[in-house]
Amino acid sequence: MPTNSLQKYVKKLQKLRRGEKGDEGPAPHKPLLLLSVIDLINQGHIYDNKIFPSPDLAETFLRYWSKIIVNRVRNFAMPFFHLKGDKFWHLYPNPGKEEKLRNTKRIRKVSDLLEVVNYASLDADLFLLLANQQSREVIRQTLVDKYFPNAKLEIDGLLAEERQVGEYRQLLLQEVADHPFSYQVVPEPVEEENPNRSTAFRKEIMRLYDYTCAVCRLRIVTMDGESATEAAHIIPFHISHSDDIRNGISLCKLHHWAFDKGLISLSRTYKVIVSPLMSDRHPTEWLLTEQRDKSILLPEHDLLYPAQDALKWHRDEVLRE
């Protein structure tokens, strides 16, 4: 990578155009969003030059925000849109929204951003620099030194956490490729779940099921990664100590609860079993009984399906008959 290209972008990134409001000083949104993008490139979640305004990116941005920024209103949509003014960040419209994007001067709301913008890309040269570990680190350091000189420790801490979550996500997928599913019932809680590992488990399950309840297909997700669905353990973690992806499934809060209480379970053929304790005659139990015998949503690759052993355990130990 030519050093003059790196120098050029280092200079540009030191001169981000930032809005200023009252005596709050220049807005931290843009450099913070760029740090979040760099994190996702680092973890391999942004791998081509397409940056989607995804819950993953928003969640990273808000994690930085809550650690570093005090007394300012957080906003993810604004920097995603207004970085285009710095000329190296280019916006691509959703189909049919070309003219609307051209005529939009200002965006504050995430809903407006998602309506108009499909994704952003960086100058090809800049993306190449960020794809390279060495120059990526130079650029990251530049942003931290220039915009957050007093928060270096916090940022390094966050980066280490994100890195560990990323490594665990890789590891969880690797385990699926390397070993058949197995578990050991551990009678006493021997260890707390590692928070970074459980974040990795949750993120992978959410990605595989696209934030959708496998049972009822409910999908509600806010832009900060808050979701109506949860990553459920089929054999609870305190029993199996297994964060194997195949011990996981994405369920909405109602179906997660019903699954944990044994009011629903899953058959060998991935169909919903409803406990006979639930009756069609009770209209309020209809939310469960209407799912009887329906096929659940499954990940794209069958290697990642819920493990038969885990489902059998759930039918034997949890399902109420």
Ligand SMILES: [Zn+2]
């Ligand atoms: Zn559901």
